[in-house]
Each structure stands twice: as structure tokens, then as C-alpha cells.
Amino acid sequence: MRLSSSLALTLLTGTLSYALPAPQDEATLSSIPSTALPTAASSDPSVASEQINLLLQFAQQEANATLENNAIKRGSCTINNVAVRQEWGALSKPERKAYIDAVLCFQAKTAKTPAPLVPGAKSRFDDWVATHINQTTTIHYTGTFLGWHRYFTWQYEQSLRNECGYKGYQPYWNWAKTAATGLETSPMLDGSDTSMSGNGEFIPGQGSVNLGGNGLPDLFLPAGTGGGCVKSGPFKNMSVNLGPVSLGLTNGSTISNGDGLSYNPRCLKRDLTDYSNRAFANATALAHLIIANKDVYNFQMEMQGVPGSGNIGVHGGGHYSMGGDPGRDLFTSPGDPLFYLHHGGIDRTWWIWQQLDRKTRMSEKGISGTGTFLNGPPSANTTLDTVIDLGFAAGPPVKMADLMSTTDGPMCYIYV
Numbered sequence: 001m002r003l004s005s006s007l008a009l010t011l012l013t014g015t016l017s018y019a020l021p022a023p024q025d026e027a028t029l030s031s032i033p034s035t036a037l038p039t040a041a042s043s044d045p046s047v048a049s050e051q052i053n054l055l056l057q058f059a060q061q062e063a064n065a066t067l068e069n070n071a072i073k074r075g076s077c078t079i080n081n082v083a084v085r086q087e088w089g090a091l092s093k094p095e096r097k098a099y100i101d102a103v104l105c106f107q108a109k110t111a112k113t114p115a116p117l118v119p120g121a122k123s124r125f126d127d128w129v130a131t132h133i134n135q136t137t138t139i140h141y142t143g144t145f146l147g148w149h150r151y152f153t154w155q156y157e158q159s160l161r162n163e164c165g166y167k168g169y170q171p172y173w174n175w176a177k178t179a180a181t182g183l184e185t186s187p188m189l190d191g192s193d194t195s196m197s198g199n200g201e202f203i204p205g206q207g208s209v210n211l212g213g214n215g216l217p218d219l220f221l222p223a224g225t226g227g228g229c230v231k232s233g234p235f236k237n238m239s240v241n242l243g244p245v246s247l248g249l250t251n252g253s254t255i256s257n258g259d260g261l262s263y264n265p266r267c268l269k270r271d272l273t274d275y276s277n278r279a280f281a282n283a284t285a286l287a288h289l290i291i292a293n294k295d296v297y298n299f300q301m302e303m304q305g306v307p308g309s310g311n312i313g314v315h316g317g318g319h320y321s322m323g324g325d326p327g328r329d330l331f332t333s334p335g336d337p338l339f340y341l342h343h344g345g346i347d348r349t350w351w352i353w354q355q356l357d358r359k360t361r362m363s364e365k366g367i368s369g370t371g372t373f374l375n376g377p378p379s380a381n382t383t384l385d386t387v388i389d390l391g392f393a394a395g396p397p398v399k400m401a402d403l404m405s406t407t408d409g410p411m412c413y414i415y416v
């Protein structure tokens with residue numbers, strides 16, 4: 001029997017959650033040879049979606065084998081306890097609500113960051129924004145980009161569980177899906193009580209955001225369909241306390257509030273922009289990113305966008321399709337709680353890509369870059385021994401070596 005890929009995925013999810021595969025499902029699912037994987041990304045979105053599904057199934061098969069191996073070796077992360085991260089739309093409404101409640105709880109808890117260091121950090125949620133602001137120039141376009149954001153997102157998930165009683169795991173944003181459906185009607189952004197809140201209030205007559213300048217060619221992104229304060233859903237009353245540091249506005253200019261660490265309470269703004277989602281983070285972009293890039297340098301450059309190339313990658317595509325404040329601010333972006341779903345998507349993309357060649361892509365050969373933004377000013381190469389430290393957000397500091405696998409180090413999760 002040949003299963004449709006979506007049915008197979010459903011079955012595989014069941015397999016991983018309950019570890020009780022029916023024999024016939026196992027036989028069907030454990031048989032994707034690497035030679036069956038696509039070697040060139042399709043430019044047709046529906047074909048590209050099928051390609052991504054196949055890559056995902058292969059990745060799950062590889063991860064599954066590792067988990068079974070761990071069980072034999074009596075490792076701590078096995079198929080019986082592995083966390084399964086799901087797409088927002090795959091969560092039930094009570095599961096979505098539980099995640100939202102945990103984030104609201106986190107936003108109501110007092111910060112651990114000392115006020116003299118970051119006067120604007122008022123909540124536990126803000127501790128994470130402060131850490132990201134403080135380290136922005138050493139965690140983007142660096143050798144640590146993927147590992148740092150993996151650890152940051154995982155520790156955020158763990159803190160929601162440990163400090164706010166959340167029982168689930170970090171959901172992720174599937175950009176290919178919202179590129180097809182549009183953002184505002186997706187369960188993640190429809191403004192309902194079980195969404196991550198919706199669009200900002202519509203501001204008429206907005207211009208474009210310019211991502212060029214400073215010696216780079218102009219790159220104009222059209223404004224979205226919001227622009228103002230978010231007025232619906234769970235985060236309509238949230239206060240954005242930190243930043244901005246480098247916030248692109250829809251008149252082409254950029255504003256900042258110094259180092260962004262002082263107290264600057266304001267509403268959460270969004271400017272949902274389907275254009276940015278569709279142009280840079282649709283299924284064909286995602287399939288190309290995973291299939292066409294054989295080494296991590298090219299993979300992470302295409303993911304973040306080669307500056308001046310006119311392509312901002314799926315990373316930029318996701319950020320700029322949220323828009324608003326702090327969504328368009330590279331430094332303060334974790335101030336929008338949607339950040340963590342976006343970075344769940346980034347981490348999942350890296351995870352799939354790694355599973356295609358585990359030996360290389362989880363080793364030091366799977367790291368490229370230095371400790372500074374595009375190596376400016378020049379700094380040492382990132383290695384497996386490079387330490388990631390999340391400051392007051394969460395500890396302990398870890399080495400990159402512990403972040404190359406989501407099941408063989410301190411973490412224990414996979415994606416569906």
C-alpha cells in the first residue's frame with residue numbers, strides 16, 4: 001500500500017508520540033533511500049512542497065534510527081521520551097491556549113536581569129529580548145547563528161515549562177504554508193483567542209521599508225496590511241519594553257532608542273506582509289535552501305540572505321512578513337512573541353538539512369564563520385569549543401558541540 005505523504009506523516013507522528021508502530025506502517029515508513037531524495041529544487045510550489053515532505057520524512061527516519069540506537073546504548077534521549085515539536089496549526093485549540101498562557105505568564109514574571117544593567121527589562125520575557133539585543137552583532141552572520149538560536153529557542157521552551165507550568169513544546173511556523181494561505185487567515189495570526197494575535201491596525205498610505213543603504217543597493221519591501229498596534233488576540237495588551245535599536249520604518253528610514261536597553265513601553269505593532277513571505281520564504285525558497293546547499297557556509301548565507309543580493313532568505317522573509325515593531329528590528333525582534341515560532345521554523349530547517357548528511361553536518365565541518373557579523377571586525381573562527389552564553393535569560397553556558405544535535409547533547413527533541 002502506498003501512503004499519501006500527509007497520511008504517512010500523521011502515522012509517523014503517531015509512531016514517535018506513542019512508540020507503538022503497527023508493523024505495516026513501519027515497513028512503509030522506513031524505506032526512503034537517500035537516492036530517492038530530490039537533487040534539484042523545483043520552481044513549482046506544489047512540487048517543492050512534495051519535495052520538502054519527502055526530505056522531512058527522510059529526516060524523521062534518520063532521527064528515528066538515532067533514537068533507537070540511543071535506546072540500545074542506554075542513552076538518555078530515546079523514542080520513548082523525545083519531545084516532538086509541531087507546527088502551530090497542528091496543535092489543538094487547548095494546546096495553543098496552553099502555549100499562549102505560558103507566554104503571558106512569562107511576561108508577568110519579574111526579570112532576572114539586574115536593573116542597573118538593563119533598566120528596560122521588566123519581565124522574564126524581557127530577559128530574553130535583552131540577551132538578544134546585547135549579542136546581536138555576535139550571533140547573526142556568524143558561525144554561531146544556527147547553534148545560538150537553537151539554544152535560545154530551546155531554553156525559552158524549557159523556561160515556559162519550568163517556570164510557567166507549560167506541558168507542551170515549542171511550536172514552529174511553517175512559512176511555506178502561510179505563503180500559500182496568506183498570513184491573516186492562518187490559525188497562527190487570525191487574531192482569535194487561540195492565535196499569536198493578529199495584524200496591527202491598518203495604517204493607510206505607508207511607503208516601503210528599505211533594507212539597503214550603508215553601501216548596499218536599495219532593497220525596498222512593500223508595507224503590509226497593518227502597521228499599527230495589535231488590537232486582537234492574546235497579546236493585544238502586551239507592552240514592548242525594550243528597543244528599538246535598528247527599526248526599519250515604512251518611509252525608508254531607520255530609528256533607534258540608543259542601545260535599546262532603557263525602558264520604552266509601547267504597544268506591539270505588526271504589519272503582516274504576504275509579499276515578504278511569498279517572495280522569500282515560500283515552498284520553492286525552502287526547498288532550494290535545503291536541497292541546493294551542500295555546505296553550511298552556503299546554507300546559512302542563503303538562509304539569512306547574502307547582503308546586497310536582493311534575497312533576504314527564509315530568515316529575513318519570516319521576520320519581515322511579521323513587520324511592525326519590534327518585528328523589523330534585528331536586535332529587538334524577540335520582543336514579538338511570534339519570534340520563537342519563526343525560530344522554531346529556522347531550527348527545523350537546519351534540523352532537516354543536518355539529517356541529510358549527519359556525519360558532516362553535525363561535526364565541526366557543519367560550522368562556518370567567526371564570532372562577528374560577517375567577520376567585521378575580524379575574529380576567531382567558531383568551533384565546536386565555542387561557548388554560547390544566554391546571560392540572564394537562562395543557563396548554563398554550553399559549547400557549540402552540544403548544539404549540533406537535538407538528541408545527542410543536553411536537548412531531546414525532533415520535528416514533525
Ligand SMILES: [Cu+2]
Binds near residue numbers: 139
Ligand atoms: Cu536573532
